[in-house]
Amino acid sequence: DAGVIQSPRHEVTEMGQEVTLRCKPISGHDYLFWYRQTMMRGLELLIYFNNNVPIDDSGMPEDRFSAKMPNASFSTLKIQPSEPRDSAVYFCASTMREENYGYTFGSGTRLTVV
Amino acid sequence: GEDVEQSLFLSVREGDSSVINCTYTDSSSTYLYWYKQEPGAGLQLLTYIFSNMDMKQDQRLTVLLNKKDKHLSLRIADTQTGDSAIYFCAESIRGYQKVTFGIGTKLQVIP
Numbered sequence: 001d002a003g004v005i006q007s008p009r010h011e012v013t014e015m016g017q018e019v020t021l022r023c024k025p026i027s028g029h030d031y032l033f034w035y036r037q038t039m040m041r042g043l044e045l046l047i048y049f050n051n052n053v054p055i056d057d058s059g060m061p062e063d064r065f066s067a068k069m070p071n072a073s074f075s076t077l078k079i080q081p082s083e084p085r086d087s088a089v090y091f092c093a094s095t096m097r098e099e100n101y102g103y104t105f106g107s108g109t110r111l112t113v114v
Numbered sequence: 115g116e117d118v119e120q121s122l123f124l125s126v127r128e129g130d131s132s133v134i135n136c137t138y139t140d141s142s143s144t145y146l147y148w149y150k151q152e153p154g155a156g157l158q159l160l161t162y163i164f165s166n167m168d169m170k171q172d173q174r175l176t177v178l179l180n181k182k183d184k185h186l187s188l189r190i191a192d193t194q195t196g197d198s199a200i201y202f203c204a205e206s207i208r209g210y211q212k213v214t215f216g217i218g219t220k221l222q223v224i225p
Contacts, residue, residue: 108155
């Protein structure tokens with residue numbers, strides 16, 4: 001398996017623009033997580049899905065953030081409109097219930113909002 | 115709520131042992147993890163321990179758990195320059211659900 005695949009690797013956008021981050025989990029994994037990493041706050045869980053259904057979105061900072069998982073092999077995290085304080089590295093991770101041994105992370109998307 | 119704390123920085127000489135410490139607050143934690151993050155990469159699971167264990171050894175890595183004090187440590191024997199990275203302590207009640215991460219300890223290995 002190619003692992004968890006995220007795109008793009010880097011994104012630079014202007015304040016106010018819409019940003020869409022993409023994630024392909026490992027085939028067969030039924031849990032998908034979106035995390036945000038910043039120097040000040042470390043890793044924060046934004047939302048996670050089980051079998052494509054959002055289970056906990058309490059970490060989503062504002063209504064400007066939305067996430068979808070239309071099928072088992074694809075998820076998006078959208079920020080509209082983007083702001084400079086959204087600049088961070090966004091990670092997607094996946095796992096399966098039977099594993100209990102933690103997540104497999106993607107390489108992340110570094111987002112810079114100018 | 116859950117909280118995981120660890121020191122920010124550790125510097126060791128190549129060949130020495132490194133010990134990275136972590137404390138957590140949630141007594142319901144069942145799974146405790148150590149992840150490694152190299153520059154520009156995602157987090158990679160290094161090892162994990164169940165809360166009913168005191169110790170786990172995996173090659174150069176030794177994990178010690180003091181459940182009473184909610185203290186977890188990671189010992190890396192014979193530390194190499196390739197071990198330079200950020201190490202995250204993490205905990206979870208169920209490994210397939212929410213995992214709470216510490217802020218990460220940056221390990222610098224001096225040749």
